[in-house]
Amino acid sequence: MLPTGNCTFRATGIVKPSERERVSLVDALMSATKGRTSSFTRNVLSASSSQTPGIKCGPNGTFFVSSGISDLDKILGGGIPLGSLVMVMEDAEAPHHMLLLRNFMSQGLVQDQPLLYASPSKDPRGFLGTLPCPSSKDDKLRNHDPQQEKGLRIAWQYKKYFGENQQSFDGHRGSKQEFCNDFDLRKPLERHFFSGQRVDCVSVKDSPNLVALQDRCTTFLAQFPRNDGSISSVGRIAIQSLCAPQCTHSNMEWDVLSFISYLKSMLWSANAVAVVTFPPSLLSESFCKRWQHMADILLSVRAIPDDDKELAKLLTGYQDMVGFLNVHKVARTNTQVPLILEATTFSIKLQKRRFLVLECLNQAPIDGSSGASYGTSGSCSGSSKTGTLEF
Amino acid sequence: MQNLKDFTANFPNDLQSLKLGFLLQTQRSPSSQNSPSIMAESICRTLRDGSLEGEHAPALTLTIKDTAASPFGFDVFAYVLSQLSSFILEGKSQSRSVQLQFIRHSFLPETAPFNIGSSLSDAERPMNSTVCYRIQILDCYTDPLGWKGKLVESGNAMCISDEASSVTHLCKDVRDLDNLYSLILELGKGLAGQGKAHFSVAIDSVNEMLRHASLSRVAGLLSNLRSHDQISCIYWLLHSDLHEVRVTSSVEYMSSMVANVEPLNPSASGQRWDSENVSLLKQNFQKGKLNVRFKRRNGRVRLMCEEFHIEQSGINFTPVSSEDGTINQGLLPKVQFSLQLSEKEQTERAKVVLPFEHQGNGKPMQIYDGRRSLEDNKNEATLASTGNLQRNEASGEGEIIYFRDSDDERPDSDEDPDDDLDI
Numbered sequence: 001m002l003p004t005g006n007c008t009f010r011a012t013g014i015v016k017p018s019e020r021e022r023v024s025l026v027d028a029l030m031s032a033t034k035g036r037t038s039s040f041t042r043n044v045l046s047a048s049s050s051q052t053p054g055i056k057c058g059p060n061g062t063f064f065v066s067s068g069i070s071d072l073d074k075i076l077g078g079g080i081p082l083g084s085l086v087m088v089m090e091d092a093e094a095p096h097h098m099l100l101l102r103n104f105m106s107q108g109l110v111q112d113q114p115l116l117y118a119s120p121s122k123d124p125r126g127f128l129g130t131l132p133c134p135s136s137k138d139d140k141l142r143n144h145d146p147q148q149e150k151g152l153r154i155a156w157q158y159k160k161y162f163g164e165n166q167q168s169f170d171g172h173r174g175s176k177q178e179f180c181n182d183f184d185l186r187k188p189l190e191r192h193f194f195s196g197q198r199v200d201c202v203s204v205k206d207s208p209n210l211v212a213l214q215d216r217c218t219t220f221l222a223q224f225p226r227n228d229g230s231i232s233s234v235g236r237i238a239i240q241s242l243c244a245p246q247c248t249h250s251n252m253e254w255d256v257l258s259f260i261s262y263l264k265s266m267l268w269s270a271n272a273v274a275v276v277t278f279p280p281s282l283l284s285e286s287f288c289k290r291w292q293h294m295a296d297i298l299l300s301v302r303a304i305p306d307d308d309k310e311l312a313k314l315l316t317g318y319q320d321m322v323g324f325l326n327v328h329k330v331a332r333t334n335t336q337v338p339l340i341l342e343a344t345t346f347s348i349k350l351q352k353r354r355f356l357v358l359e360c361l362n363q364a365p366i367d368g369s370s371g372a373s374y375g376t377s378g379s380c381s382g383s384s385k386t387g388t389l390e391f
Numbered sequence: 392m393q394n395l396k397d398f399t400a401n402f403p404n405d406l407q408s409l410k411l412g413f414l415l416q417t418q419r420s421p422s423s424q425n426s427p428s429i430m431a432e433s434i435c436r437t438l439r440d441g442s443l444e445g446e447h448a449p450a451l452t453l454t455i456k457d458t459a460a461s462p463f464g465f466d467v468f469a470y471v472l473s474q475l476s477s478f479i480l481e482g483k484s485q486s487r488s489v490q491l492q493f494i495r496h497s498f499l500p501e502t503a504p505f506n507i508g509s510s511l512s513d514a515e516r517p518m519n520s521t522v523c524y525r526i527q528i529l530d531c532y533t534d535p536l537g538w539k540g541k542l543v544e545s546g547n548a549m550c551i552s553d554e555a556s557s558v559t560h561l562c563k564d565v566r567d568l569d570n571l572y573s574l575i576l577e578l579g580k581g582l583a584g585q586g587k588a589h590f591s592v593a594i595d596s597v598n599e600m601l602r603h604a605s606l607s608r609v610a611g612l613l614s615n616l617r618s619h620d621q622i623s624c625i626y627w628l629l630h631s632d633l634h635e636v637r638v639t640s641s642v643e644y645m646s647s648m649v650a651n652v653e654p655l656n657p658s659a660s661g662q663r664w665d666s667e668n669v670s671l672l673k674q675n676f677q678k679g680k681l682n683v684r685f686k687r688r689n690g691r692v693r694l695m696c697e698e699f700h701i702e703q704s705g706i707n708f709t710p711v712s713s714e715d716g717t718i719n720q721g722l723l724p725k726v727q728f729s730l731q732l733s734e735k736e737q738t739e740r741a742k743v744v745l746p747f748e749h750q751g752n753g754k755p756m757q758i759y760d761g762r763r764s765l766e767d768n769k770n771e772a773t774l775a776s777t778g779n780l781q782r783n784e785a786s787g788e789g790e791i792i793y794f795r796d797s798d799d800e801r802p803d804s805d806e807d808p809d810d811d812l813d814i
Contacts, residue, residue: 092644094690121618153745205611245610245641281640306691322690350689 053178054111055082055231060334065113065234065273066180068103071358073180075346076297076330077339080273082234083226084331085264087295088277090241094303096323096348097277099356101238103183104275106131108236109193110181116200116220118213119240120247124201127240128194135184135355184354204242210249210259213239217263224271235272237263242278253287260294298329301348315361320349325358433695434648434683435474438591438624452617453626454597454642457652461679463699464652466706468628472593475624476526485589485623490579492529493595494565527578528559531571535603537563566603568612579621589623592616597629597642606638613645651682655698677701681708 056064056079064079067086073079080086090097108115109131117124202216217237224235242260243250250256260276267274280288280300292298302324304311312318325346330339346358438451453471457464476489534540540563560578562571579590594600600609616625631639643649654675678700685693699708 092640093684093686093692096690120614122615245606245644246614247611248607250607251605279644282637282644284637303686303690303692306685306687306693348690 054108054113055234056179062333063231063271065236066107066111067100067275068105068107068180068183069100069356069358070180070182071346072100072325075327075341075358077332079179080297081331081333082231082271082273083268084273084296084333085260085267085294086273086275086297086299087291088275089280089292089298089300090277091301091303091323092279092281094301094323096301096303096325098240099185099348100299100301101240101275101277102131102185103356104236105238106133106183106189107181109189109198110134111178112198113234113236114198114200114220114223115194116202116216116235116237117240118202118204118216118238120203120205120244122203122205124203128199128201129188131189131194132183132185133187133189134181135187182355185350185356186354204247204249206248208248209252209255214259214262217266221266221270221272226269226271231271233271235270237267237272237274239274239276242276243283244279245282250282253284257287257290257294260291264294264296292328295329296331298327300326300328302326315347317347317349317359320351321347322350323348432474434650435471435478437648437685438471438475438626451624451648452613452646453624453648453650454646455626455628455650455652456631456639456643457628458630458632461652461654461675462630463679463701463706464628464630466701467650467652467681467699468593468595468626470706471626475591475593475626479591488579488588488590489526489593490529490575490590491526491593491595492531492562492571492575494531494535494599527581529562529571529574529578530559531562531565531599533561534563535565535599565600568600568604568608572612572615575616576619576621589621591623592625594625594627597627598633601634601638606641610641610645613642617645647686649684651684653680653682655680 054065056066058064058078058081063082064073065082066073066079067076088097088100105115105117105128117127119127121127200216200220202213204210204213207213220235220237224233243253243256263274263276278291280291283291304321304323308318315321325348327341327344327346330341332339343360345361347361349357349359351357434453438453455464455467455471457467472489472491479489560574562574564570575592579592597609597613600612613625613627616622629639629642655678656671656675678698681697681699683695683697685695687693697708697710699706
C-alpha cells in the first residue's frame with residue numbers, strides 16, 4: 001500500500017524483526033498467498049479430538065464441526081460449535097445457499113456423520129446426487145508454489161526458517177485436511193457415501209404442518225445424546241428453504257417459529273449441528289426478525305449483478321465473484337467474550353469453477369478522487385458500528 | 392381511438408377484454424412484424440433454449456409483472472407467446488409445443504391476437520399425416536367454476552355448444568389445482584406424443600388462480616410444473632398491485648426471470664389530473680419501460696432495461712435512451728483506504744530500489760538514500776558511502792533525508808548483527 005499523498009519522513013533506523021515476529025511473518029506469507037485473509041492469524045494449535053477426525057476441540061470446552069468450507073471455518077473461529085443452529089438467509093435471486101448446504105452435507109458424509117436432510121421438493125434424494133466430492137490434494141498443492149514467487153521482492157532471508165516450520169506446517173495442514181476437506185463442486189460425491197442408513201431425507205412439501213418433520217428430527221437427534229462422556233458420533237441436520245411458498249406450513253408462521261425453538265432446544269442437548277436456510281423476503285418483517293434472533297450463527301447470501309461496470313471498478317477480482325456472504329452473528333459458547341470479526345462481508349468465489357473460497361473484499365474507496373492519505377483519515381471505517389470493524 | 396385508449400387506461404383491469412378487442416381491430420395483418428428488440432429477444436431466446444438436463448428445477452420460468460400505472464403486461468405476454476410460437480413452428484426451440492392456459496382473457500382462435508391466431512390456425516393443421524398439434528389450449532375462461540355447466544344440467548339455460556375442438560380443452564373447476572396440474576400434464580404429453588419431447592406452458596394470469604386458491608397451493612402447482620422433466624419453460628403474467636407484497640415476492644422467488652413493466656415517469660402517475668399532468672399520463676399509457684432481471688445459473692443477476700411503445704402495429708421495443716447507472720453501493724461496506732494501485736503507482740513501485748537488496752550488477756554497494764535513481768547520482772552515492780552529510784540538490788517529491796550519526800559508521804560492517812539481511 002502506498003501513501004497516496006506527499007509526505008516526508010525521517011528514517012531512524014532499520015526495523016529488525018524479532019524471533020517471534022519472524023515466525024508469524026512466515027505464517028503471514030504462507031497464508032497471504034492463499035488469498036487475502038487477515039495477515040496475522042492466531043495459530044490455534046489445537047489437536048483434533050482423538051476419537052473422531054470430524055471433531056475439533058475448541059476454546060472454552062467446546063467442540064467444533066467443520067462447515068465444509070475452510071474459509072468459513074476460519075471466519076467462525078474454528079468451525080460450527082456442537083449444538084448450535086446455523087441459519088442462512090437466502091437471496092431470492094441466487095442459489096448460493098445451496099452451495100453452503102452442499103458443502104456442509106458432503107463434509108458430514110465424508111466424515112461418516114449421519115445426516116438428516118429436509119427440503120420442499122418432492123424427491124429430496126435427488127439432491128444428494130449433486131453433492132460435491134472431496135478433491136484430490138494434487139490439484140490444490142500445485143497452485144501454491146508458482147504464486148508464492150510471483151512479484152514479491154523481499155530483502156530478508158526468510159527461506160532459512162522454512163526448514164524449522166515446514167514440519168509443523170505439514171502436520172498442521174494434514175490434520176486440517178481431515179477436519180475440513182476441499183470440495184470439488186464439479187465432481188459428484190460417490191454413491192456409497194449416501195446410500196444406506198446414513199442419510200435420511202424428508203420432504204416437507206405435502207405435509208400439512210411441521211409435526212412430521214419435528215418427529216423425524218426428534219428420532220434423529222436421539223441417536224446423539226450429549227453426556228459428559230466422550231463423543232461417539234455427531235449428527236448433522238440440513239433443512240433447505242424452510243417456509244418456501246409451495247409448502248403448506250408457510251402460512252403458519254407461529255408454528256414454524258415454535259418448530260425452530262424446539263429444534264434449538266433439542267440441539268442443545270445433543271451432539272449435533274443444524275443448518276437451516278430460509279427466504280427472508282417471503283416472511284413478514286416481524287417474523288423475519290424473530291427467526292434471526294433464534295439463530296446461533298446467522299449468515300446471509302446475496303446476489304451480485306452481472307457485468308456491472310461500477311462494481312468491477314470498485315472491487316478487485318469481480319470477474320470471479322458469484323456473490324456475497326455476510327456474517328451477522330457468530331456463536332460463542334461458554335464465554336462472555338464476543339468474537340469481533342475484522343470484516344463481515346466476504347465475496348464468494350469459485351476458483352476454476354470448482355472450489356469455493358470466501359475472500360475479504362478488496363475495494364477502492366467510494367470517493368477515491370479526494371485522495372485521503374493516512375494522515376488525514378482518523379477512523380478506519382466511515383460507518384463506525386460498535387464492536388465490528390468493517391473493511 | 393385516443394379516447395378509447397384513455398378510457399381503457401382509466402379502468403385497466405376491468406376492461407382488458409375491451410382493450411384486447413381494440414388491439415384486435417388494428418392487428419389483422421399477420422405479416423406485420425414487430426421491430427426487433429435486443430432484450431425482449433434475449434428473453435425469448437432464453438426461454439426457447441429451455442432447461443438443462445439434470446438441474447434441480449429445470450424449467451425456466453418468466454414472470455411478467457405490471458401495475459396499474461403501466462398496464463401493458465398483457466402486451467408483453469402476447470409478444471412473448473407469439474415469439475415463442477414462431478420459434479416452435481420454425482423448429483428452433485427446445486419445446487415442441489405450447490400448452491396455453493388462459494383464465495382471464497379469451498384466447499379462443501377467433502378472438503386471439505393476430506399472430507397467435509395465425510399460429511393457431513397453423514397449429515391446427517395436422518403435420519405429416521400424424522396428428523400432432525403444436526398448441527393446446529386449456530380454457531379456464533369460459534366456465535371456471537362450473538356454473539354454466541350446472542345451469543345446463545338443471546335445465547335453466549340452453550346448452551352452450553361446447554367447441555369440442557381437439558385443440559381446446561375446457562376446465563370446469565379452477566379451484567382444484569391437483570386436477571389442473573394433471574390436466575396440464577396430460578394435454579402436454581398428448582401434444583408431445585410418445586416421446587420425451589418438451590413442451591412449454593403459458594399461463595395467462597396468475598392473479599385469477601390466486602383468487603380461487605391459496606398462495607401455497609398455487610405456488611405448489613407452479614413449482615411442480617417447474618420440476619417436471621418434460622416442461623421446457625413456463626411463463627405467466629402477474630399484476631403485482633392486486634396482491635400483497637408477499638404474494639408477488641413468492642411468485643418472483645420461483646421464477647428465473649422477472650420482467651417488470653414500469654411507467655416511464657413514475658412520478659406522474661397517481662397525481663391529480665391537471666392539465667400539465669395529462670400529457671405525462673398520456674405518455675405513460677403509450678410507452679413504458681421494461682426492466683428484466685435474469686437469474687443466471689452461476690448466481691449472478693443480469694439486469695436489462697428497454698423502453699417499449701404500444702403502437703397500432705403492436706408493441707415495439709427500443710433501447711433505453713437515458714442511462715441512469717445505479718451503483719450498488721448498498722452491497723458494499725464503506726472504506727476509506729485505497730487498496731488498489733493505479734498504473735502510474737505500480738510502475739513507480741517497480742522502480743523503487745529496496746535499501747538492502749542486491750543490485751545484481753556487480754557494482755559496489757550503494758545505499759539508497761531516498762534519491763530518485765541510483766544510476767543518475769553516482770557521485771552522491773560514493774560520497775554517501777564515506778559518510779558525509781548530503782543534501783539533496785534536486786528538490787523533488789518525497790525524499791528521505793538521512794543524517795548519519797557518525798562519519799565512521801559503514802553500512803556493511805561486520806559488527807552489524809543483522810546477518811540475516813540479504814545483502
